[in-house]
Amino acid sequence: MKSYSIALIPGDGIGRDVTAAAWTVLEKAAGNFGFALVGTEFPWSCSFFKDTGRMMPEDGIETLRGFDAILLGAVGWPAAVPDSVSLHGLLLPIRKAFVQYANIRPHRLLPGVTGPLRAERFDILCIRENTEGEYSGAGGRVHQGTLDEVAVETSIFTRAGVERILRFGFEQARSRRGKLASVTKSNAQKYSMVFWDEMTRKLAADYPDVTVTSYHVDALAARMIMAPESLDVVVASNLFGDILTDIGAAIQGGLGYAASANINPDRSAPSMFEPVHGSAPDIAHLGIANPIAAIWSGAMMLDHLREKVAAERVMKAVEATTAKGIGTIPGKDSTEAITAAIVAALT
Numbered sequence: 103m104k105s106y107s108i109a110l111i112p113g114d115g116i117g118r119d120v121t122a123a124a125w126t127v128l129e130k131a132a133g134n135f136g137f138a139l140v141g142t143e144f145p146w147s148c149s150f151f152k153d154t155g156r157m158m159p160e161d162g163i164e165t166l167r168g169f170d171a172i173l174l175g176a177v178g179w180p181a182a183v184p185d186s187v188s189l190h191g192l193l194l195p196i197r198k199a200f201v202q203y204a205n206i207r208p209h210r211l212l213p214g215v216t217g218p219l220r221a222e223r224f225d226i227l228c229i230r231e232n233t234e235g236e237y238s239g240a241g242g243r244v245h246q247g248t249l250d251e252v253a254v255e256t257s258i259f260t261r262a263g264v265e266r267i268l269r270f271g272f273e274q275a276r277s278r279r280g281k282l283a284s285v286t287k288s289n290a291q292k293y294s295m296v297f298w299d300e301m302t303r304k305l306a307a308d309y310p311d312v313t314v315t316s317y318h319v320d321a322l323a324a325r326m327i328m329a330p331e332s333l334d335v336v337v338a339s340n341l342f343g344d345i346l347t348d349i350g351a352a353i354q355g356g357l358g359y360a361a362s363a364n365i366n367p368d369r370s371a372p373s374m375f376e377p378v379h380g381s382a383p384d385i386a387h388l389g390i391a392n393p394i395a396a397i398w399s400g401a402m403m404l405d406h407l408r409e410k411v412a413a414e415r416v417m418k419a420v421e422a423t424t425a426k427g428i429g430t431i432p433g434k435d436s437t438e439a440i441t442a443a444i445v446a447a448l449t
């Protein structure tokens with residue numbers, strides 16, 4: 103029997119509840135479809151930081167490297183640990199160390215879920231650059247606390263980094279409806295984004311079957327709300343992609359439905375699967391977090407592990423559940439009830 107080793111990092115707040123929910127569904131899927139998932143849980147989180155002074159042990163990255171995939175809940179508990187410490191101590195280093203350069207985030211309405219828009223038929227796949235750009239971490243502060251204070255944070259766009267994410271976007275567009283929206287801001291950012299646009303045009307020659315359009319990020323943000331059905335694959339830099347995918351989450355009914363996969367496309371290190379949302383301190387401990395985003399992310403993990411049938415059947419079970427109105431109204435159904443309904447629908 104095939105067996106996959108999965109590192110589980112539930113993290114903070116509702117991350118714990120939704121990871122447990124996703125794991126329950128994934129284990130049922132493994133049983134049904136004849137493979138094994140062997141989970142190893144790591145308590146790395148803000149409470150781990152309180153106990154140890156670190157978000158993960160010094161050899162945390164090396165520990166994770168041996169796993170087939172990582173399933174993560176959410177990281178961050180700003181009341182206890184500043185986000186700038188917690189995220190740079192756990193989530194962001196994993197994305198970078200394992201070269202998970204493609205962050206894939208699907209946005210569509212599940213059956214039975216009512217979004218805020220009139221448009222109900224949209225199916226957008228956002229591809230977010232995940233290792234450099236505005237998140238490069240290059241910068242510093244001097245003269246802190248004085249009138250001469252300076253804070254600098256430099257975006258870094260490398261040719262290798264831009265080319266690989268754009269190619270990934272073109273490939274995804276080719277495997278879908280053949281439309282790629284490349285997100286820019288070259289009217290204001292005259293170095294990095296002009297370079298991004300040039301690379302988009304250059305690579306377009308290799309993908310004559312894909313129709314590529316460059317949109318400024320502000321206009322694309324509006325388009326995602328006014329005409330989301332006009333979009334297929336969207337490829338964006340790290341920060342632009344972060345912001346646009348919260349819009350994507352909003353139009354698909356909320357963060358409780360937005361899934362995400364941090365992919366290392368050449369499989370030289372594990373990929374990581376996590377919902378788009380965070381630890382939701384405002385509803386943590388209430389037992390009402392929607393686990394669908396985490397379960398959908400788990401389905402993306404099965405797909406990446408090449409368990410395609412199981413991945414599809416998990417999504418079918420999610421869709422059958424929301425079609426019945428379960429998990430479609432915020433706060434109505436408990437995390438446990440939604441999970442149980444999905445497990446029951448998984449055949």
Ligand code: NAD
Pocket residue numbers: 116120175176177178179180185189193357358359376377378379380381382383384385390391392393395
């Ligand atoms: P958030 O995503 O945690 O919450 C935003 C809003 O969405 C809240 O009102 C919350 O209740 C709601 N929400 C989120 N997920 C939900 C779900 N599954 N079901 C129902 N409602 C849900 O964003 P935030 O409040 O900006 O951040 C809280 C903490 O999480 C911060 O520390 C932040 O840095 C961190 N964060 C982590 C990740 C991650 O680990 N990938 C992502 C985003 C934010």
Ligand code: IPM
Pocket residue numbers: 189194344378380
């Ligand atoms: C996300 C989150 C993270 C990001 C934060 C928590 C650093 O917002 O995964 O969308 O900006 O990448």
Ligand code: MN
Pocket residue numbers: 344345348378
């Ligand atoms: Mn985000």
